[in-house]
Amino acid sequence: MQIKKIVSGAQTGADRAALEFAGEYGIDRGGWVPEGRIAEDGVVDSGYGVKELPGGGYVQRTEKNVEDSDGTLIVSRGELTGGSLLTRQMAEKHARPCLHVDMERLVVFDAAIDVYEWIKAHNIEVLNVAGPRASKDPGIYDLTWNLLEMVVHIDAISGAMPPEADGADKSAGTAAWENILPRNVEEAVDMLIGELGAKTRARIASRSDKELVDFEKVLARHIIDRFGMDSENKALLSSCRDISGRDSIDTPEAAMIIVRKLWERLRETGHLRVIK
16 A cells, blocks of 8 residues: 555544554544644544644644645535635645545546545655534544545555556467466356455455446456456457357446456455454
8 A cells, every 4th residue: 555644633534533443444543633633523542543733723723734744635516615724724834745526517427536546646655634523514424534544445456456468469469478367257257366465355355346437447457457458368258158048248347347256256255354
């Protein structure tokens, strides 16, 4: 995972979701809080790893968190106001990368892709997360958590896939290149189980049928590239078509079939427990 640390001001809502998410996923966490460790629900627990800013209030701790991070992610539903708007202004003041995702305009998967690409583009390792407090948006905690979780999934799946063979070998169509490609859905699933980490396998298995949709989109993109489904691996495409029972099937649909078979296998073989 590229993100090494998540920081926030530990306010209720988006801030708290980010810190608790970091704790759940074993990511270092911290940040600055106002003097007195105040938040709208009382004193911020020391377990969050945040530090009290001597003499500082909400404005000062907001600026400090922006300064001490590589980039700031602001999650909201609608236009920025109050402390969230201040956070963006502080990022502009200090010329720090800042991304605002408006969850009224984006679904979680699309927003996660934007966040993932932004993190990669700016080489962000310390991420400051901000957004409305719970009293202003009771649903922002879950939205922020789900967004960060999807970003982690995308990162894990991207990193789990081994690099492709070099262009020379691939273009030459050598036997060595062909031998590393699965020829049917069963082989593809076997390879994925061997390549994906334990936590990623558990996360996939724990998804319900409806929740699997976004995961399908994430995995399918990599399966198509990893297994050469757009070019030389006609055998795998044919195997997917046979399973579908249809005369024709496009590449994204074929990749979705592989994801579904992977999900079914993982659930059958007991990968439901999420590894922390």
